[in-house]
Amino acid sequence: MKTFDIGDIRKYTKRSAPLANFDGAYTFYYDETNNIRKFHVREFDFNSAFTDNFVLGGLVHEGTAPDVQSLIDSFNLQDSVKEVKFKHIAKGDFLDCMKSQRLTSFFRFIGSNDLYVHYSSINILYWSIVDIVDSAISHSEISQQLGPPFANMLKNDLYKLSKIEIDSMISLFRRFGYPNIKQDEVLPFIESISNLFVDYLDDMEFHLGLESLRQILKEAKNKGSLPFVTGEEDFVLIRDFSQFYLRPICIFKNSTHIFDNENSIAESLAEYKILDGSQEIRNYSFVNSQSNQFTQLSDILVGVVGKLHSYLNTSTRDKIQSDFCKLNTTQTENIDLFLNSIDESHDKNMGFLHSTDSYEEMSKFEVIRESRIRA
Structure with missing residues (x-):
């Protein structure tokens, strides 16, 4: 059994989100969407659509659970x-889902019964490539001094480039067994990925980020090392999603976490002895969703969040603005209720909402907000 002490992850998370309350006692219910279990590179594509985020989340409340039978x-x-x-x-799709009057009932009920939403949304393509940037930055003292905003800018531009050049990236991953770059192939890998930058360096949208990353990769090339993309399994970008289940268990240590049955995840978590210093943490369980109404309702919430991110990941800002000029009354109400549930949950505890995603995609969510404000 592996021992896992929650001290470091809680300390880092609290430092990153000082206004969040990670010490409160809540009851979290979970379901997931787009749980592909493993994300890997095939000969010419991925085993699943890279535009679909993995989402784990659902409903959360304090104190006694409200009656949801009505x-x-x-x-x-x-x-x-x-x-x-x-x-x-x-x-x-997302906009079609917003036509549902049953969804209207769902969001109205949440808003009037002291229920909140929580979720972790993971952009699987973004998650799969950020170690390239982190590996390069590990060799650059100046880049490290510039902190997370600089690193995230580089990751964002690499992500945008990867979406445009997705076939070239897949070919690169196949050629070098990414994310398991062998020591004698580090230099050729850096040269190959840097070559993808060339056609975009004069584009103002990409210039600063890609040119900075190109220079930092040169430093990594001189060191002959990309530490975070070696020693892994060839072609396996995400081995499993257990770490995303483990995260809330650790950071919300005083809460109760109730997950929908997922045997592979339950088995993975059972391998850990979770400790808070010398005290063992036993704050989670897995249940059959047929016997738990809140896990059933959590499936609705993560379904909506998953559809939202698939829409954002495949739409331009112009398309979003155009789409939101054509909404019918039910769509408008549902989107407003959805946004309100997110805002109220954020106001209750900003720690309820967690995304691992690019600036590019997260900024599109603000386009939706702006479209509704202007309406």
Whole structure:
């Protein structure tokens, strides 16, 4: 059994979000969407769409849980339906889902019953490439002094380039067994990825970030090392998602965490003895969602968040602005209710909401907000 002390992760997380309350006692319910279990490179593509975020989250409350039976009854589902699923509430892409009146009932109920939303959203392509930047920065004292904002700018531009040059990136990953770059291939890998920058260096959108990264990679080339993309498994970009389940267990140590059954994750977490100093933390459980209404309702929430991020990841700002000029009344109400649930949850505890994503995609969410403010 592996021993895992939560001290460092809690200290780092508190420092990163000093206004969040990670010591409160809450009850978190979880489901997930786009859980592909493993993300890897195939010969010409990935095993799953890189534009779909992995989302883990659901509903959260303090104190006694409210009675949600009236909400479930209001869905008027067929008697044969044994548990509520997102697919019963809304269908289609994000904007199609916003046409659902059942979704309206869901968000109205949350807003009036002391329920909040929480989630971790992981952009799997972004997560898969950021170690290239972190590896390069590890050799550059100046870059380290510039701190996270500078590193995130580099990661953002590498992500944007990767989306445009996705076929070239896949070819590069296949050629070098990424993320397991062999010692004698570090230099050729750096040269190959730097060559992808050339056509974009004169573009003002990319110049600062890619030119900075190119120079930092030169330093890494001189050192002959990319420490965070070696010693891994060839072609396996994300081995599993257990670390994202472990994160809230650790940072919200005084809370109760109730996950929908996921055998592979339960087995992974069972390998850890989670400690807070000398005290063992036992604050989580896995349940059959058929027996827990809150995990069922959590499936609705993560379904919406997953659809949102797929929409953002595949849409330009101009398209979003155009789409939001054509919303019908139900779509408008649902989007406003959704945004309100996020805002109220953030106001309750900003630690409820967590995203690992690029500036590029997160900024598109602000386009949605601005579109609704102007309406």
